[in-house]
Amino acid sequence: MTQAVEYQSDILVIGSGAAGLTLALHLAETSSVILLSKGPLAEGSTLYAQGGIASVFDEGDTIESHVNDTLIAGAGLCDKNVVTFTAENAKASMQWLIDCGVAFDKEETSDNQQDAPYHLTREGGHSHRRILHAADATGKAVQTTLQQRALNHPNIRVLERYNAIDLITSRKLNRPGNRVLGAYVWNRDKEHVETITAKFVALATGGCSKVYQYTSNPDIASGDGIAMAWRAGCRVANMEFNQFHPTCLYHADAKNFLLSEALRGEGAYLRRPDGSRFMPEFDERAELAPRDIVARAIDYEMKRLGSDCVYLDISHKPADFIIKHFPTIYQRCLELGIDMTKSPIPAVPAAHYTCGGVMTDLHGQTDLNGLYAIGEVAYTGLHGANRLASNSLLECLVFARAASQDIESQLQKIQLPMNVPSWDESKVSNSDEEVVIAHNWHELRLFMWDYVGIVRTDKRLERALRRCMMLQQEIQEYYSNFRVSNNLLELRNLVQVAELIIRCAMERKESRGLHYNIDYPALLENSGPTILQPT
Numbered sequence: 091m092t093q094a095v096e097y098q099s100d101i102l103v104i105g106s107g108a109a110g111l112t113l114a115l116h117l118a119e120t121s122s123v124i125l126l127s128k129g130p131l132a133e134g135s136t137l138y139a140q141g142g143i144a145s146v147f148d149e150g151d152t153i154e155s156h157v158n159d160t161l162i163a164g165a166g167l168c169d170k171n172v173v174t175f176t177a178e179n180a181k182a183s184m185q186w187l188i189d190c191g192v193a194f195d196k197e198e199t200s201d202n203q204q205d206a207p208y209h210l211t212r213e214g215g216h217s218h219r220r221i222l223h224a225a226d227a228t229g230k231a232v233q234t235t236l237q238q239r240a241l242n243h244p245n246i247r248v249l250e251r252y253n254a255i256d257l258i259t260s261r262k263l264n265r266p267g268n269r270v271l272g273a274y275v276w277n278r279d280k281e282h283v284e285t286i287t288a289k290f291v292a293l294a295t296g297g298c299s300k301v302y303q304y305t306s307n308p309d310i311a312s313g314d315g316i317a318m319a320w321r322a323g324c325r326v327a328n329m330e331f332n333q334f335h336p337t338c339l340y341h342a343d344a345k346n347f348l349l350s351e352a353l354r355g356e357g358a359y360l361r362r363p364d365g366s367r368f369m370p371e372f373d374e375r376a377e378l379a380p381r382d383i384v385a386r387a388i389d390y391e392m393k394r395l396g397s398d399c400v401y402l403d404i405s406h407k408p409a410d411f412i413i414k415h416f417p418t419i420y421q422r423c424l425e426l427g428i429d430m431t432k433s434p435i436p437a438v439p440a441a442h443y444t445c446g447g448v449m450t451d452l453h454g455q456t457d458l459n460g461l462y463a464i465g466e467v468a469y470t471g472l473h474g475a476n477r478l479a480s481n482s483l484l485e486c487l488v489f490a491r492a493a494s495q496d497i498e499s500q501l502q503k504i505q506l507p508m509n510v511p512s513w514d515e516s517k518v519s520n521s522d523e524e525v526v527i528a529h530n531w532h533e534l535r536l537f538m539w540d541y542v543g544i545v546r547t548d549k550r551l552e553r554a555l556r557r558c559m560m561l562q563q564e565i566q567e568y569y570s571n572f573r574v575s576n577n578l579l580e581l582r583n584l585v586q587v588a589e590l591i592i593r594c595a596m597e598r599k600e601s602r603g604l605h606y607n608i609d610y611p612a613l614l615e616n617s618g619p620t621i622l623q624p625t
């Protein structure tokens with residue numbers, strides 16, 4: 091086997107969303123960084139985030155209130171230390187973003203607009219206005235600003251369309267200790283596998299909502315980082331808590347388009363097809379109840395009425411207010427023939443956010459020495475059984491900063507890995523049956539939606555696990571015999587995270603937060619995170 095290493099750097103960051111970019115930019119001040127993205131550099135959930143980022147900026151608001159709201163949304167499973175750490179570090183992290191040039195909306199004043207306070211919006215579950223935003227395209231502002239800085243930074247080498255396959259660890263190479271040494275990476279354009287070694291590796295690969303048939307996430311959200319970390323021996327936690335966003339646009343020509351939480355924050359009502367409101371019948375907070383409650387209520391009403399969707403209606407607000415606050419949504423709806431200033435928007439729930447993931451400490455360090463997990467790929471303990479809206483981009487920023495400080499403090503002590511073997515392709519051939527991938531891909535996402543979706547039962551979970559293990563075997567066989575491709579790599583990861591979700595869901599014998607099992611509708615008195623340990 092040859093021992094050619096294509097790239098080497100102090101830090102390998104896998105993922106170029108808010109988490110990966112923030113980490114790369116912090117570390118590039120002192121180190122060499124390689125930044126990978128699986129598809130185009132901008133493509134990730136960050137780009138599509140609409141609502142904003144939670145942080146205490148208003149004088150009437152407090153850190154305690156932000157902590158408290160997060161704990162309530164998390165339904166008793168948040169780690170309070172982590173929540174406090176995040177809320178306390180929010181303002182400094184936001185200031186860094188502002189200093190990088192992200193232009194958050196400000197209040198309109200007659201005086202000097204430069205000094206105007208930031209316009210803070212309110213979202214479900216927050217007891218104050220504390221969401222900083224850039225109109226309704228906050229993620230785009232963050233993504234484009236940070237990636238431009240990364241592209242211009244002399245210490246950051248950006249590798250686009252590079253799909254990380256697996257981590258290289260000293261244990262896998264039968265060397266002493268257990269440390270990450272780099273990753274094998276599929277160069278999608280040249281169609282071959284390359285080796286990257288680094289002193290530290292960070293997974294910033296986002297979530298795994300693509301495991302469900304309906305999702306608000308872009309195609310890259312196939313849980314690659316979670317599957318890679320699991321295969322490398324890291325613990326994974328709370329995978330049963332997948333957040334279903336209550337309102338995605340329901341339209342034959344719209345893929346994954348989200349109708350932001352902020353619409354309900356600014357007064358939109360949810361209506362049945364006959365025009366009547368239903369949320370007041372489910373929760374005293376009505377449309378401002380946390381997402382899990384709203385998603386379940388919609389699921390219940392749709393199943394009860396046999397309707398394809400419900401309706402989100404903000405048409406009672408002035409048209410200029412709607413167009414100013416929601417220009418992206420307004421434009422997209424208009425393109426599809428829906429004028430939201432005049433009529434309600436058809437909406438359905440969709441898989442939106444992965445609360446669980448790779449277990450880390452307060453610095454983003456995982457179980458494997460030198461391996462960090464930041465952003466949606468991670469389980470830090472912040473979200474518990476349910477994520478409070480606009481806390482996820484915040485988690486990316488806060489933990490990327492904390493990880494960069496931790497890595498910097500160790501950088502001088504660690505040597506670059508030596509003599510790492512190249513990927514071995516000697517035993518595989520070109521695939522002759524791509525249909526296996528396409529078929530299994532659909533089957534997996536459909537049974538996850540039907541059996542492991544918003545409402546679960548023991549029977550459905552058992553059914554799902556049986557199918558999942560069968561698919562895993564088939565896909566593993568395929569993977570061992572044929573050359574890799576992007577679809578195969580994603581499917582291999584999806585079927586792995588599907589198993590982790592199902593196993594976590596089976597272990598939880600209660601209904602809490604985002605996990606609802608008809609066979610165990612009550613809350614257990616003593617409950618904790620569901621932790622899975624690789625064997």
Ligand SMILES: Cc1cc2nc3c(=O)[nH]c(=O)nc-3n(C[C@H](O)[C@H](O)[C@H](O)COP(=O)(O)OP(=O)(O)OC[C@H]3O[C@@H](n4cnc5c(N)ncnc54)[C@H](O)[C@@H]3O)c2cc1C
Nearest residue numbers: 105106107108109128134135136141142254296465466483
């Ligand atoms: C429609 C939508 C709206 C949202 N709105 C909000 C909001 O208003 N506020 C909020 O706080 N949160 C929001 N969220 C959630 C939030 O956007 C995400 O949690 C956050 O952006 C995740 O950032 P990330 O950096 O962890 O991952 P992402 O931004 O998803 O980036 C993942 C990166 O990893 C790369 N990658 C993945 N696998 C591999 C691989 N194998 N090899 C190489 N690279 C890989 C991808 O190419 C990509 O660059 C929203 C999410 C969606 C989908």
